[in-house]
Amino acid sequence: MKNKMLKSCVVLGGGGFLGLNLCRRLAASGVRVRAFGRRSLFPEFLKEVEWYQGNFSDPSAVASAIESFDVIFHLIHDSTPQSATLDMIGDVEHNLVPTLSLIKIAREVGSPRIIFISSGGTVYGQVTQIPTPETAPTDPITAYGVSKLAIEKYLNLAERLYGLEHRVLRLTNPFGPFQVALKNQGLIAAAISRALSDQTIEIWGDGTVVRDFLFVDDTIDALIAAANHEGKSRVFNIGSGQGRRVIDVVAAIEHVLNRKLKIRCDPQRPIDVPTSIVSIDRARNELGWSPKISFESGLQKTIEWWRTHEAKISHIKNGKF
Amino acid sequence: MKNKMLKSCVVLGGGGFLGLNLCRRLAASGVRVRAFGRRSLFPEFLKEVEWYQGNFSDPSAVASAIESFDVIFHLIHDSTPQSATLDMIGDVEHNLVPTLSLIKIAREVGSPRIIFISSGGTVYGQVTQIPTPETAPTDPITAYGVSKLAIEKYLNLAERLYGLEHRVLRLTNPFGPFQVALKNQGLIAAAISRALSDQTIEIWGDGTVVRDFLFVDDTIDALIAAANHEGKSRVFNIGSGQGRRVIDVVAAIEHVLNRKLKIRCDPQRPIDVPTSIVSIDRARNELGWSPKISFESGLQKTIEWWRTHEAKISHIKNGKF
Numbered sequence: 001m002k003n004k005m006l007k008s009c010v011v012l013g014g015g016g017f018l019g020l021n022l023c024r025r026l027a028a029s030g031v032r033v034r035a036f037g038r039r040s041l042f043p044e045f046l047k048e049v050e051w052y053q054g055n056f057s058d059p060s061a062v063a064s065a066i067e068s069f070d071v072i073f074h075l076i077h078d079s080t081p082q083s084a085t086l087d088m089i090g091d092v093e094h095n096l097v098p099t100l101s102l103i104k105i106a107r108e109v110g111s112p113r114i115i116f117i118s119s120g121g122t123v124y125g126q127v128t129q130i131p132t133p134e135t136a137p138t139d140p141i142t143a144y145g146v147s148k149l150a151i152e153k154y155l156n157l158a159e160r161l162y163g164l165e166h167r168v169l170r171l172t173n174p175f176g177p178f179q180v181a182l183k184n185q186g187l188i189a190a191a192i193s194r195a196l197s198d199q200t201i202e203i204w205g206d207g208t209v210v211r212d213f214l215f216v217d218d219t220i221d222a223l224i225a226a227a228n229h230e231g232k233s234r235v236f237n238i239g240s241g242q243g244r245r246v247i248d249v250v251a252a253i254e255h256v257l258n259r260k261l262k263i264r265c266d267p268q269r270p271i272d273v274p275t276s277i278v279s280i281d282r283a284r285n286e287l288g289w290s291p292k293i294s295f296e297s298g299l300q301k302t303i304e305w306w307r308t309h310e311a312k313i314s315h316i317k318n319g320k321f
Numbered sequence: 322m323k324n325k326m327l328k329s330c331v332v333l334g335g336g337g338f339l340g341l342n343l344c345r346r347l348a349a350s351g352v353r354v355r356a357f358g359r360r361s362l363f364p365e366f367l368k369e370v371e372w373y374q375g376n377f378s379d380p381s382a383v384a385s386a387i388e389s390f391d392v393i394f395h396l397i398h399d400s401t402p403q404s405a406t407l408d409m410i411g412d413v414e415h416n417l418v419p420t421l422s423l424i425k426i427a428r429e430v431g432s433p434r435i436i437f438i439s440s441g442g443t444v445y446g447q448v449t450q451i452p453t454p455e456t457a458p459t460d461p462i463t464a465y466g467v468s469k470l471a472i473e474k475y476l477n478l479a480e481r482l483y484g485l486e487h488r489v490l491r492l493t494n495p496f497g498p499f500q501v502a503l504k505n506q507g508l509i510a511a512a513i514s515r516a517l518s519d520q521t522i523e524i525w526g527d528g529t530v531v532r533d534f535l536f537v538d539d540t541i542d543a544l545i546a547a548a549n550h551e552g553k554s555r556v557f558n559i560g561s562g563q564g565r566r567v568i569d570v571v572a573a574i575e576h577v578l579n580r581k582l583k584i585r586c587d588p589q590r591p592i593d594v595p596t597s598i599v600s601i602d603r604a605r606n607e608l609g610w611s612p613k614i615s616f617e618s619g620l621q622k623t624i625e626w627w628r629t630h631e632a633k634i635s636h637i638k639n640g641k642f
Contacts, residue, residue: 088421088475092413100409129475137456140474141481150471152463154409160462161406161591218367 006227008032010066012056012102013075014049015040016188017179018117021241022073022223023049036065037076037190041316042178057094059101065119066102068109074102075117077148078184081122081271084144096147096154103158113165115226116155118148120170121211121276130243130281131212134149134170134235142271156234170277172239176216176298177305180313187246188213188299191253191315193308195261205268207247210275212239215298218291225287233286237305240291252296256303325612327548329353331387333377333443334425335363335370338500338507339438342537343394343544344370357386358397362637363499377490378415387423389430392548395423395437399535400468401506402443406464418516421512424479428549434486436547437476439469441491441558442532451564452600455491455556463592477555488547493560493599497537497619508567509534509620512574514638516582526589528568532539532597533560536619539612546608547572554607555556558599561612577624 009026013019014035020042025131027033027048034050043051055062056076066072077095084091090266099116103152106112123138140146173187181189187203194201220237254261283289293301334340335356340361348354348369355371362370374380377397387393398416405412418450419452420437420448427433444459460469475614476487489616494508502510515522575582604610614622626635 041424085478087422089418090419092418096417097413102412103409135458138459139477141476141478146471147480148473151473153459153467153470154464156460157406157462157464157467283457315519 001275002028003031003224003228006031006070006224008069009071009073009227010034010036010063010069011073011075012036013049014046016075016139018216019073019108020045020074020173020178020220021041021176021220022075024226025220034065034069036062042181042312045178046254051176056098059098059105062102063105066105066109066112069112072102072106072112072114073223074099074114076300077144079119079141080183081144082269084147085142085271091147096150096176099151100154103154107158107162107164113167113221113227114155114167116151116168118152118168118170119145120172120239121273123149123152123170124276126273127275130275131241131277132237133279134282136238141273152235158207159234166234167229168235169222169226170235170278171219172212172214172276174214174219175217176302177212179216180316182317187211187249188253188302189251192303193313195253195257195259196267196306196310197314198226199263200262201250202264202266203246204252204272206265207245207263209246209272210243210277211246212241212277213244213295214238214240214291215247215293215295215301218293221292222283222287224287226247229287230285231294233282236283236287237280238283239280240295241280243275243277244295252299256299261321324350324352324545324549326635327352327394327545329392330392330394330548331355331357331390332394333357333395335367335372337396337512339495339537339540340396341366341412341499342497342541343396346545350624354391355386357383358614362501363633364370365613366499368615380426385424387426387430387433390433393427393433393435394548395420395435395542398438398470400464400465400531401504402463402465403590405468406463406592412468417471420472422473424475424485428479428483430482432485434548435476436490436544437472437487438487438609439489439491440466440475441493441599442493442561442594444470444473447594448596451596452562452598452601453558455558460499462594473556480555482550486557489556490551490559491545491556491599492540492590493533493535493597493605495537495540497623500537501637503638507625508532508570509574510564512571512582513624514634516574516578516580517627517631521583522571523585523587524567524571525585525587525593527572528566528571528584529596530567530593531564532567533562533564534600535559535561535569535612536614536616536622539614542613545608550608552607554603556603557604557608558593559604560599560601561616562598562601563594564598565616568627574624575618577620583600
């Protein structure tokens with residue numbers, strides 16, 4: 001995916017999994033990149049990038065960070081589907097409200113484009129159409145999905161009322177290097193982490209839940225395509241377009257690691273939909289984007305990365321960074 | 322509309338236009354009614370009702386007010402489409418967050434049913450289908466519509482996760498006695514008020530905007546039907562199912578008053594959709610509800626009410642109550 005227009009950008013959440021991958025890619029292609037976030041887990045991998053320490057809930061920090069960049073990538077969501085549902089008000093206060101504040105600030109600094117990462121796995125809720133297109137009903141069964149959806153609607157409104165451009169990527173389950181499952185998010189990272197330290201992998205339900213996994217390099221391609229997009233659509237599903245059962249993902253990890261993993265099945269959670277696969281036709285047609293890396297190859301690259309950086313990762317996971 | 326099951330209820334926003342009408346109707350039919358709100362404009366009309374003074378943004382006031390009633394009618398929205406759009410964060414903090422708090426409290430006191438008044442005129446945004454069914458896309462063009470929609474989604478989630486029952490009524494433009502246009506909301510009340518005091522009526526655009534007006538007695542019927550409903554649907558459009566241009570409404574008022582009104586056309590606002598008419602087939606079929614009072618008859622009753630209570634109303638509008 002070529003970057004045609006983007007000259008400078010700020011990445012909110014630049015120290016996290018997607019942020020790190022995005023910042024590195026953009027910086028390598030000559031874009032001026034500022035990464036904003038509370039902490040950078042791998043600062044040695046962000047040398048070409050300006051690091052801006054700040055809390056997304058602090059409007060003055062956000063205001064001084066975003067300046068006049070071409071694009072604001074908004075990758076921050078300070079909750080998980082589970083934590084948001086346990087504390088709906090906290091989720092609103094830490095994610096929705098600061099995003100409304102960001103919209104206000106972005107208007108004031110002269111309307112750059114905002115690229116927002118929404119959630120392909122949660123905004124639709126219980127779906128009747130699989131793969132699910134962007135036009136499907138949106139009835140989330142987690143508070144995380146509701147606040148993501150509300151942010152989408154406010155961005156749509158801000159573009160209509162104030163000309164503040166935006167694109168929404170409803171992303172499925174990204175995986176790859178720099179995902180270290182600190183909040184136990186990301187099945188593949190969590191499973192690799194447990195496997196390498198010989199711990200038991202806990203899964204919700206019997207492992208037949210189906211998810212759509214996308215390698216991070218393809219995800220970054222989609223983010224850059226959205227930053228360059230000039231068409232009319234504003235919301236794009238981004239996934240592999242294919243479903244995999246959780247047990248099959250674990251089996252694939254066992255295959256690459258060449259060893260049997262310890263698995264424990266916990267009761268199914270009411271916040272998990274049985275199947276999540278998004279239709280990526282719109283992204284293919286309108287962003288000119290498509291996934292390039294097979295699941296197996298992505299998994300291989302991810303495990304290689306873990307093996308190379310095991311010492312560093314275990315430092316991070318032990319809180320020593 | 323017969324009330325079959327409801328024995329006791331609390332009406333959040335019981336001192337306002339819809340709340341007053343609802344409380345009076347329920348109390349007259351023998352239901353134990355508590356009205357909760359910041360102020361009651363017409364306390365002499367709420368004599369059969371227990372008045373509970375409190376601020377919806379104060380969780381402890383809400384918690385002590387709601388107790389163990391059969392039904393909570395949630396009629397509070399502390400903003401208008403215009404004010405919410407000017408202060409999106411304030412709208413979230415004063416409406417969405419206290420509603421999440423209400424959900425939490427309602428769970429704790431043993432899951433009564435919540436009946437929530439949503440907005441048929443704003444949740445859909447720019448529609449392609451007129452009359453608009455409940456299944457149409459929801460892309461609001463006002464922040465008011467976004468927060469109403471977000472509340473709908475959280476109520477849906479709360480029922481799924483915690484069994485907290487709810488019904489959502491996407492109401493169009495109710496009018497009738499006790500609507501006094503204090504915040505300049507409600508075209509008919511505002512126009513009657515201006516006409517009776519010989520002031521100019523300001524309308525947005527050229528008056529060709531089409532809205533769906535419903536007499537308040539029919540609206541209250543729908544609220545009671547929703548409180549008694551036992552079917553599967555959770556969201557119902559409530560309107561007359563018919564559209565009227567703003568200029569035609571003004572002409573109808575002129576006709577009843579038998580005098581020419583002074584009108585000023587201000588520029589069209591970007592937050593106003595050109596046409597809002599909802600399909601009420603679902604409410605007809607599943608709630609067994611339908612509007613009974615013609616627009617003309619409702620208007621006649623409304624103007625009679627204004628004439629009877631003119632002194633009191635002008636006291637209220639001058640802040641003397």
